[in-house]
Amino acid sequence: MTRYGFIGTGSMGSMLVRKFIGTGLVTPDAIAASSKSGVSARELAGTTGITATPTNREAAENADVVFICVKPVQVRSVLKEIRDVLKQDALLVSIAACVSLENLREWAGDHVHLIRIIPSVTAEENAGISLVAWGRSVHPEDKKLVLRLLNAIGTAVETDEKNFDLYTDLTSCGPALIVSMVQEFAASAVRTGAVPPEIAEYLVRETLIGTAWILDGNQTTFDEVIGRVATKGGSTEEGVKVLRARLPETMDEVLKALDAKRKVTAEKVAGGE
Ligand SMILES: NC(=O)c1ccc[n+]([C@@H]2O[C@H](COP(=O)([O-])OP(=O)(O)OC[C@H]3O[C@@H](n4cnc5c(N)ncnc54)[C@H](OP(=O)(O)O)[C@@H]3O)[C@@H](O)[C@H]2O)c1
Numbered sequence: 001m002t003r004y005g006f007i008g009t010g011s012m013g014s015m016l017v018r019k020f021i022g023t024g025l026v027t028p029d030a031i032a033a034s035s036k037s038g039v040s041a042r043e044l045a046g047t048t049g050i051t052a053t054p055t056n057r058e059a060a061e062n063a064d065v066v067f068i069c070v071k072p073v074q075v076r077s078v079l080k081e082i083r084d085v086l087k088q089d090a091l092l093v094s095i096a097a098c099v100s101l102e103n104l105r106e107w108a109g110d111h112v113h114l115i116r117i118i119p120s121v122t123a124e125e126n127a128g129i130s131l132v133a134w135g136r137s138v139h140p141e142d143k144k145l146v147l148r149l150l151n152a153i154g155t156a157v158e159t160d161e162k163n164f165d166l167y168t169d170l171t172s173c174g175p176a177l178i179v180s181m182v183q184e185f186a187a188s189a190v191r192t193g194a195v196p197p198e199i200a201e202y203l204v205r206e207t208l209i210g211t212a213w214i215l216d217g218n219q220t221t222f223d224e225v226i227g228r229v230a231t232k233g234g235s236t237e238e239g240v241k242v243l244r245a246r247l248p249e250t251m252d253e254v255l256k257a258l259d260a261k262r263k264v265t266a267e268k269v270a271g272g273e
Contacts, residue, residue: 002026002145005063006033007056007078009040012095012119013069016153019123021048023152034059036070061085065145066112068094072269075099079107086112091142095119097168098265101135101161113138115146116161120172123153129171130154133161169258177254182208 004026006013017033020026028049034056035041045052053059060066060082070078075096086092092112094104104114114135122128130150134143150156159167169177186200195203214220230236 002064003062004031005059005066008069009033009035009044014044019153032059056082057085065091072096072098076107098269113142118168118172126153128154130156131167132156132158
Protein backbone atom coordinates (compact mmCIF):
# COMPACT_ATOMS: atom_id res chain seq x y z
CA MET A 1 0.00 0.00 0.00
CA THR A 2 1.30 3.47 -0.90
CA ARG A 3 1.42 5.60 2.23
CA TYR A 4 0.70 9.33 2.13
CA GLY A 5 1.73 12.16 4.43
CA PHE A 6 0.04 15.55 4.35
CA ILE A 7 1.75 18.49 6.03
CA GLY A 8 -0.83 21.26 6.31
CA THR A 9 -4.54 20.56 6.48
CA GLY A 10 -5.99 24.00 5.80
CA SER A 11 -8.22 24.86 2.89
CA MET A 12 -6.25 23.05 0.16
CA GLY A 13 -4.62 20.25 2.14
CA SER A 14 -7.92 19.12 3.61
CA MET A 15 -9.64 19.38 0.22
CA LEU A 16 -7.03 17.13 -1.38
CA VAL A 17 -7.32 14.58 1.43
CA ARG A 18 -11.13 14.52 1.21
CA LYS A 19 -11.16 14.40 -2.59
CA PHE A 20 -8.48 11.69 -2.91
CA ILE A 21 -10.38 9.53 -0.42
CA GLY A 22 -13.62 10.30 -2.29
CA THR A 23 -12.17 8.95 -5.56
CA GLY A 24 -11.48 5.63 -3.85
CA LEU A 25 -7.87 5.79 -5.06
CA VAL A 26 -6.57 6.38 -1.53
CA THR A 27 -7.92 4.83 1.66
CA PRO A 28 -8.02 6.76 4.94
CA ASP A 29 -5.71 4.25 6.66
CA ALA A 30 -2.99 5.17 4.14
CA ILE A 31 -2.93 8.84 5.16
CA ALA A 32 -1.18 10.57 8.06
CA ALA A 33 -1.50 14.34 8.37
CA SER A 34 -0.24 17.15 10.55
CA SER A 35 -0.86 20.86 10.90
CA LYS A 36 0.68 23.67 12.91
CA SER A 37 -1.77 23.71 15.81
CA GLY A 38 -2.95 20.17 15.19
CA VAL A 39 -6.57 21.30 15.34
CA SER A 40 -7.37 21.13 11.62
CA ALA A 41 -5.54 17.79 11.23
CA ARG A 42 -7.50 16.29 14.13
CA GLU A 43 -10.77 17.64 12.75
CA LEU A 44 -9.99 16.14 9.35
CA ALA A 45 -9.10 12.85 11.02
CA GLY A 46 -12.46 12.94 12.78
CA THR A 47 -14.41 13.34 9.56
CA THR A 48 -12.36 11.12 7.22
CA GLY A 49 -10.72 8.42 9.34
CA ILE A 50 -7.14 9.41 8.49
CA THR A 51 -4.49 9.57 11.24
CA ALA A 52 -3.59 12.96 12.66
CA THR A 53 -0.02 13.00 13.91
CA PRO A 54 1.21 15.39 16.60
CA THR A 55 4.30 16.32 14.57
CA ASN A 56 5.22 16.89 10.93
CA ARG A 57 8.03 14.38 11.24
CA GLU A 58 5.58 11.63 12.20
CA ALA A 59 3.34 12.49 9.23
CA ALA A 60 6.33 12.29 6.88
CA GLU A 61 8.49 9.47 8.19
CA ASN A 62 6.55 6.47 6.85
CA ALA A 63 5.16 8.16 3.77
CA ASP A 64 5.99 7.17 0.20
CA VAL A 65 4.33 10.37 -0.99
CA VAL A 66 4.43 13.58 1.06
CA PHE A 67 2.16 16.47 0.13
CA ILE A 68 3.39 19.87 1.34
CA CYS A 69 0.27 21.99 1.80
CA VAL A 70 1.48 24.90 3.93
CA LYS A 71 1.74 28.56 2.92
CA PRO A 72 4.71 29.38 0.65
CA VAL A 73 6.65 31.15 3.39
CA GLN A 74 6.29 28.11 5.69
CA VAL A 75 7.70 25.56 3.24
CA ARG A 76 11.36 26.11 4.03
CA SER A 77 11.05 25.52 7.77
CA VAL A 78 8.75 22.53 7.30
CA LEU A 79 11.22 20.87 4.91
CA LYS A 80 14.09 21.60 7.28
CA GLU A 81 12.10 19.87 10.00
CA ILE A 82 11.23 16.71 8.02
CA ARG A 83 14.23 16.46 5.68
CA ASP A 84 16.10 13.76 7.61
CA VAL A 85 13.06 11.53 8.12
CA LEU A 86 11.96 11.53 4.49
CA LYS A 87 12.38 8.04 3.02
CA GLN A 88 15.01 7.49 0.38
CA ASP A 89 13.17 7.90 -2.96
CA ALA A 90 10.08 9.38 -1.30
CA LEU A 91 7.97 11.51 -3.60
CA LEU A 92 7.54 15.09 -2.38
CA VAL A 93 4.61 16.95 -3.91
CA SER A 94 4.45 20.65 -3.12
CA ILE A 95 1.29 22.63 -3.79
CA ALA A 96 2.84 25.94 -2.68
CA ALA A 97 2.86 28.88 -5.05
CA CYS A 98 6.15 30.76 -5.48
CA VAL A 99 8.29 27.86 -4.21
CA SER A 100 10.37 26.55 -7.09
CA LEU A 101 11.55 23.02 -7.74
CA GLU A 102 15.06 24.35 -7.16
CA ASN A 103 13.99 25.71 -3.72
CA LEU A 104 12.48 22.33 -2.89
CA ARG A 105 15.60 20.44 -3.99
CA GLU A 106 17.81 22.68 -1.89
CA TRP A 107 15.63 22.39 1.21
CA ALA A 108 14.52 18.73 0.95
CA GLY A 109 17.72 17.17 -0.37
CA ASP A 110 18.61 15.01 -3.36
CA HIS A 111 17.26 11.78 -1.92
CA VAL A 112 13.62 12.60 -2.77
CA HIS A 113 11.75 13.01 -6.04
CA LEU A 114 10.04 16.35 -6.50
CA ILE A 115 6.82 17.44 -8.11
CA ARG A 116 5.13 20.83 -8.00
CA ILE A 117 1.41 21.02 -8.47
CA ILE A 118 -1.01 23.93 -8.34
CA PRO A 119 -4.52 22.66 -7.64
CA SER A 120 -7.65 24.78 -7.82
CA VAL A 121 -10.69 24.96 -5.56
CA THR A 122 -12.63 23.76 -8.63
CA ALA A 123 -11.36 20.26 -7.75
CA GLU A 124 -14.03 20.39 -5.04
CA GLU A 125 -16.49 19.70 -7.92
CA ASN A 126 -14.11 17.34 -9.79
CA ALA A 127 -13.55 20.10 -12.33
CA GLY A 128 -10.96 22.61 -13.45
CA ILE A 129 -7.21 22.32 -13.83
CA SER A 130 -4.34 21.16 -11.67
CA LEU A 131 -0.98 22.30 -13.02
CA VAL A 132 1.91 19.87 -12.77
CA ALA A 133 5.66 20.41 -13.20
CA TRP A 134 8.03 17.47 -12.82
CA GLY A 135 11.33 17.63 -11.00
CA ARG A 136 14.37 16.24 -12.79
CA SER A 137 14.63 12.91 -11.01
CA VAL A 138 10.97 12.00 -10.98
CA HIS A 139 10.18 8.40 -12.01
CA PRO A 140 7.58 7.39 -14.62
CA GLU A 141 5.61 5.56 -11.88
CA ASP A 142 5.59 8.76 -9.75
CA LYS A 143 4.15 10.65 -12.72
CA LYS A 144 1.54 7.95 -13.30
CA LEU A 145 0.41 8.04 -9.68
CA VAL A 146 0.12 11.83 -9.48
CA LEU A 147 -1.64 12.13 -12.84
CA ARG A 148 -4.09 9.42 -11.81
CA LEU A 149 -4.93 11.25 -8.59
CA LEU A 150 -5.24 14.70 -10.19
CA ASN A 151 -7.22 13.49 -13.19
CA ALA A 152 -9.70 11.90 -10.80
CA ILE A 153 -10.52 15.33 -9.33
CA GLY A 154 -10.32 17.44 -12.50
CA THR A 155 -7.82 17.70 -15.33
CA ALA A 156 -4.04 17.67 -14.88
CA VAL A 157 -2.10 19.93 -17.22
CA GLU A 158 1.60 19.10 -17.40
CA THR A 159 3.75 22.10 -18.17
CA ASP A 160 7.19 23.52 -17.73
CA GLU A 161 7.66 25.25 -14.39
CA LYS A 162 8.42 28.53 -16.17
CA ASN A 163 4.73 28.69 -17.18
CA PHE A 164 3.46 28.17 -13.65
CA ASP A 165 2.94 31.80 -12.63
CA LEU A 166 0.78 32.89 -15.52
CA TYR A 167 -1.06 29.58 -15.78
CA THR A 168 -1.75 29.77 -12.04
CA ASP A 169 -3.41 33.15 -12.53
CA LEU A 170 -5.74 31.57 -15.08
CA THR A 171 -6.52 28.35 -13.21
CA SER A 172 -5.99 28.57 -9.48
CA CYS A 173 -6.64 32.33 -9.05
CA GLY A 174 -9.25 32.11 -11.81
CA PRO A 175 -12.30 31.27 -9.68
CA ALA A 176 -11.83 34.38 -7.51
CA LEU A 177 -11.05 36.63 -10.48
CA ILE A 178 -13.94 35.38 -12.60
CA VAL A 179 -16.43 35.64 -9.74
CA SER A 180 -15.16 39.15 -8.88
CA MET A 181 -15.89 40.25 -12.45
CA VAL A 182 -19.32 38.69 -12.34
CA GLN A 183 -19.95 40.30 -8.96
CA GLU A 184 -19.24 43.71 -10.49
CA PHE A 185 -21.73 42.90 -13.25
CA ALA A 186 -24.44 42.28 -10.64
CA ALA A 187 -23.36 45.36 -8.63
CA SER A 188 -23.86 47.52 -11.70
CA ALA A 189 -27.46 46.32 -11.97
CA VAL A 190 -27.96 47.02 -8.25
CA ARG A 191 -26.65 50.59 -8.73
CA THR A 192 -29.54 51.32 -11.11
CA GLY A 193 -31.79 51.03 -8.04
CA ALA A 194 -34.10 48.67 -9.93
CA VAL A 195 -32.99 45.34 -8.41
CA PRO A 196 -32.07 44.31 -4.85
CA PRO A 197 -28.58 42.79 -4.35
CA GLU A 198 -29.81 39.29 -3.52
CA ILE A 199 -31.96 39.10 -6.68
CA ALA A 200 -29.14 40.46 -8.87
CA GLU A 201 -26.70 37.93 -7.39
CA TYR A 202 -29.18 35.10 -7.91
CA LEU A 203 -29.87 36.04 -11.54
CA VAL A 204 -26.19 36.44 -12.42
CA ARG A 205 -25.11 33.35 -10.51
CA GLU A 206 -27.61 31.09 -12.31
CA THR A 207 -26.55 32.66 -15.62
CA LEU A 208 -22.88 31.99 -14.84
CA ILE A 209 -23.63 28.36 -14.01
CA GLY A 210 -25.71 27.96 -17.19
CA THR A 211 -22.97 29.55 -19.28
CA ALA A 212 -20.40 27.15 -17.82
CA TRP A 213 -22.65 24.24 -18.78
CA ILE A 214 -22.94 25.55 -22.35
CA LEU A 215 -19.15 25.91 -22.58
CA ASP A 216 -18.70 22.43 -21.19
CA GLY A 217 -21.51 20.55 -22.93
CA ASN A 218 -20.60 21.01 -26.58
CA GLN A 219 -17.06 22.24 -26.15
CA THR A 220 -18.40 25.58 -27.36
CA THR A 221 -15.77 28.29 -27.81
CA PHE A 222 -15.95 31.68 -26.11
CA ASP A 223 -16.62 33.34 -29.49
CA GLU A 224 -19.46 30.92 -30.21
CA VAL A 225 -21.19 31.73 -26.92
CA ILE A 226 -20.78 35.46 -27.50
CA GLY A 227 -21.99 35.09 -31.10
CA ARG A 228 -25.13 33.23 -30.03
CA VAL A 229 -26.19 36.01 -27.67
CA ALA A 230 -24.63 39.20 -29.01
CA THR A 231 -26.29 39.01 -32.41
CA LYS A 232 -25.58 41.69 -34.98
CA GLY A 233 -27.49 44.90 -34.35
CA GLY A 234 -28.79 43.74 -30.94
CA SER A 235 -28.35 45.43 -27.58
CA THR A 236 -25.95 42.78 -26.17
CA GLU A 237 -23.52 43.58 -28.97
CA GLU A 238 -23.32 47.16 -27.66
CA GLY A 239 -22.43 45.90 -24.19
CA VAL A 240 -19.77 43.56 -25.60
CA LYS A 241 -18.24 46.52 -27.49
CA VAL A 242 -17.87 48.46 -24.22
CA LEU A 243 -16.26 45.48 -22.50
CA ARG A 244 -13.85 44.97 -25.39
CA ALA A 245 -12.87 48.63 -25.27
CA ARG A 246 -12.35 48.88 -21.52
CA LEU A 247 -11.55 45.45 -20.11
CA PRO A 248 -8.17 44.71 -21.75
CA GLU A 249 -6.50 47.47 -19.77
CA THR A 250 -8.13 46.35 -16.52
CA MET A 251 -7.23 42.70 -17.08
CA ASP A 252 -3.63 43.63 -17.90
CA GLU A 253 -3.53 45.53 -14.61
CA VAL A 254 -4.94 42.53 -12.75
CA LEU A 255 -2.22 40.22 -14.05
CA LYS A 256 0.46 42.82 -13.31
CA ALA A 257 -0.79 43.15 -9.73
CA LEU A 258 -0.69 39.37 -9.25
CA ASP A 259 2.82 39.24 -10.64
CA ALA A 260 4.06 42.05 -8.41
CA LYS A 261 2.67 40.37 -5.29
CA ARG A 262 4.17 37.05 -6.35
CA LYS A 263 7.62 38.64 -6.59
CA VAL A 264 7.29 39.96 -3.02
CA THR A 265 6.19 36.50 -1.81
CA ALA A 266 9.06 34.79 -3.67
CA GLU A 267 11.54 36.99 -1.80
CA LYS A 268 9.96 36.12 1.54
CA VAL A 269 9.90 32.41 0.60
CA ALA A 270 13.66 32.36 0.15
CA GLY A 271 14.08 33.68 3.71
CA GLY A 272 11.47 31.32 5.20
CA GLU A 273 9.60 31.88 8.46
N1 LIG B 1 -6.09 28.49 -1.73
C1 LIG B 1 -5.94 28.17 -3.00
O1 LIG B 1 -6.84 28.33 -3.86
C2 LIG B 1 -4.65 27.55 -3.46
C3 LIG B 1 -4.56 27.04 -4.75
C4 LIG B 1 -3.37 26.43 -5.16
C5 LIG B 1 -2.29 26.33 -4.29
N2 LIG B 1 -2.42 26.87 -3.05
C6 LIG B 1 -1.26 26.74 -2.15
O2 LIG B 1 -1.67 25.89 -1.10
C7 LIG B 1 -0.93 26.17 0.07
C8 LIG B 1 -1.86 26.15 1.27
O3 LIG B 1 -2.83 27.14 1.08
P1 LIG B 1 -4.21 27.12 1.90
O4 LIG B 1 -5.11 28.08 1.21
O5 LIG B 1 -4.65 25.70 2.12
O6 LIG B 1 -3.70 27.73 3.29
P2 LIG B 1 -4.34 27.58 4.76
O7 LIG B 1 -5.79 27.29 4.67
O8 LIG B 1 -3.88 28.75 5.54
O9 LIG B 1 -3.63 26.26 5.34
C9 LIG B 1 -2.29 26.25 5.71
C10 LIG B 1 -2.06 25.01 6.54
O10 LIG B 1 -0.69 24.93 6.87
C11 LIG B 1 -0.57 24.57 8.22
N3 LIG B 1 0.73 24.99 8.73
C12 LIG B 1 1.26 26.23 8.87
N4 LIG B 1 2.51 26.17 9.36
C13 LIG B 1 2.78 24.86 9.56
C14 LIG B 1 3.86 24.14 10.09
N5 LIG B 1 4.97 24.76 10.49
N6 LIG B 1 3.76 22.80 10.17
C15 LIG B 1 2.65 22.14 9.75
N7 LIG B 1 1.58 22.78 9.25
C16 LIG B 1 1.64 24.10 9.15
C17 LIG B 1 -1.72 25.26 8.92
O11 LIG B 1 -1.94 24.66 10.17
P3 LIG B 1 -3.19 25.08 11.12
O12 LIG B 1 -4.38 24.41 10.48
O13 LIG B 1 -2.85 24.52 12.45
O14 LIG B 1 -3.25 26.57 11.07
C18 LIG B 1 -2.82 24.99 7.88
O15 LIG B 1 -3.38 23.73 8.09
C19 LIG B 1 -0.23 27.51 -0.17
O16 LIG B 1 1.15 27.29 -0.33
C20 LIG B 1 -0.82 28.04 -1.47
O17 LIG B 1 0.15 28.69 -2.26
C21 LIG B 1 -3.55 27.46 -2.60
